[in-house]
Amino acid sequence: MVRLIEPQHHLGLDDYEVFTHLSTAVRDLQREARTLGPLFEGRRVWMVNSTAHGGGVAELLPPMVTLMSELGLDTRWLVLDTDDDEFFRLTKRLHNLVQGQGDPTLGDAERELYEKVNRQTADEIAEYLSPGDVLVIHDPQPMAAGAFLRQTHDVVAIWRCHIGLDEQTPETEAAWQFLCTYAEPYDHAVFSAPEYIPDCLSRKSTIIHPAIDPLSHKNRELDVHKLVGxxxxxxxxxxxxxxPGAEFSAPARRxxxxxxWEPATQPExxxxxFRPIVTQISRWDRLKGYVPLLNGFAELKAGLPGDLDDDDLPQRILDLTRLVLAGPDPDSIQDDPEAQExxxxxxxxxxxxxxxxxxDIAIISIPMASPKENALIVNALHRCSDIVVQNSLREGFGLTATEAMxxxxATVGTRAAGLRQQIRDGLNGYLIRDPEAPGDVADVLRMLLGDQKRREALGHSAQQRVHNDFLIFTQIRRWLELIADTVND
Structure with missing residues (x-):
């Protein structure tokens, strides 16, 4: 039911500090850790989530676990591991309801299933715990397990919710009515935006934005030969x-x-x-807005004249532009049973x-057999892109946008609350007014594809925004401060 995961992250803080643009952030983090160090002695932090690969949380945890341990706070990673497909169907429903989608009818049968798996999970987590440890539970899947353990063990419990919606609907009310039963025992909660905090956690919640690792395989610079390889x-x-590079363990498929599904070079x-490329890479999830983006791209192409003048460069660019819709091999994501559908x-x-x-459109399945190869493929697809889109109808935060920035x-998002936390419309990206309106999608793509200077200016501003607010050093510093404050209460 619970697996201890060894994070595949082999970089230390010294590896980051050699980069001039990262060194100040590293030294600030080290100084903060030295100050807080005495509060962490004799404690261990347990990060618990529902999958070791696929999705933003599984990507956030390896560098967090590794670097927090290097800073003196012994941090470990546990994953809920159950073969109960009905449990993950239920938690996917809860995930969607928190974001305002789905059937809000939740009854005794759903609660019985949810608590059964979480009690088994809690029993197995308990074998790892010592008095004074800190338990950080990520998202709804193992939330009840953390609540049960906080009631029976001498530990500090923090719930980290990575999703949310900036409005109340019957769907969100149903979700929180279900989940708030397990909120009271927690010492604290963490959200990505203040609009997401439910009333039951309003007095004990903190905002910590997710962040990216700038030297991860997904985000590091790629020279030309590495990219082509x-x-x-x-x-x-x-x-x-x-x-010169070795063959990958599994190829991408188109x-x-x-x-x-064949190699992406087929049928050609x-x-x-060589071509202008618009790309979206995310989970296969209805809330990611893939089909509306597909329809918006079709409308963009439909607006082109039949006979193109070779001297009309903007029109030629639009004619040559192609769309990539990419996501992980759906069979590899245990906690997302809707992905294949x-x-x-x-x-x-x-x-x-x-x-x-x-x-002009490629639907790409990215293999998950090797996390490193998966990340490099995403990085390479980004580096080939002129515009990266995250056309989410709902978005808890959207690290896919952060990575592109x-x-x-040039990064295009929507007015979903998580993307608004990052993209300042017209300054470091653009926000589509209505992600379900093909015309709105087409208008933003047409404008950006026709203005290379604007794309470059947006890109430089976007990188500075991430450097200031959304790198892992800022995130870890906030976590150290929160853990210190919580254990000191």
Whole structure:
């Protein structure tokens, strides 16, 4: 039921400090840790979530666990591991309800299932705990387990909720009525935006923004040869010369017109190294707005004249632009049972498009067999992109946008609360007015594709925004402060 995960993060603070643009943040973090150090003696922090790979939380935890331990706060990672598919279907429902979507009917059967798995989880977590330890529970899946343990053990318990909605609806009320039963025992809670905090946690909540690791495989700089090597190894481009890198354990796959999945170079090379590219990379989730983005791109293309003047550069750019919709292999994400269904809906929408428009769109499944290779593929796809979109209908925060902003890319989001925390409309990116309106999507893409200088200016401003507020050093400093304050109460 519970697995101890060894984080695959092999960088220490010295590795970051050698970079001039990161050194000040590293030294500030080290100074804060030395000040708070006495409060951490004899304690261990246990991070608990529902999956070791796939999604933002699983990516946040490895560098957090490693660097917090280096700073003197012994930190470990536990993952809820159950083969009960019905449990994950229920927690996916709760996830959607917190974000205002789905059937709000939750009864005794749902609570019985939820508590059964969480009590088993709590019993197994208890074997790892010592008096004075700090338990950090991430998201709704193991929330009840943390509440049960706080009532029976001498530990500090903090609940970290990565999702939310900035309005009350029947769906959110149903979700919080269900979850608030388990809120009272917690010492504190953490959210990504103040609008997300429910009444039951309003007096003991803190805002800590998620953050990215600038030297992770997903975010580090890639030189030209490394970029081409990754694309070749992942079968995203057709190599025309030998490359020094090793073959990947599994290639990326592209959806074909006949319903099969083949190398992304089929039926022909997609032109990632040559054409203007618009990209969205996220989980296969209805709330990520994939189908509306697909329809918006179709409307963009439909607005082009039949005969293009070779001297009309903006029109030629629009004509050459292609769209990449990418996400993880859905069979590899245990806690997201809807992923395969949603991917099927995206593929169905693609198959309804005219054949000539299908040629301009690639639906890519990114393998998850190797976390390193997965991250490098995402990085390479970003580096090939002129615009990165996160067309979310709801978004708890949206590290996919943060990652693109860090790479100096023109980033397009929506007015979902999490994306508004990051993107200042017109200053370091653009926000689509209505992500479900194809015309609104097409208008923003058309404007940005036609203005390279604006894209470059947005990208530079976006990177500075991330540097100031959304790097892992700021996030860890906030966590150290919160843990110190909580154990000192």
């Amino acid at each position: 990754i694309l070749s190894a992942a079968e995203l481009v057709e190599p025309t010369h030998p490359t 959806f074909q017109r006949d319903g099969t 090379d997609f032109g990632l190294l 949603v991917l099927g809906e995206i593929c169905d929408a693609y198959l309804k498009l005219p054949a000539e428009l299908q040629d 860090w790479k100096r890319l």
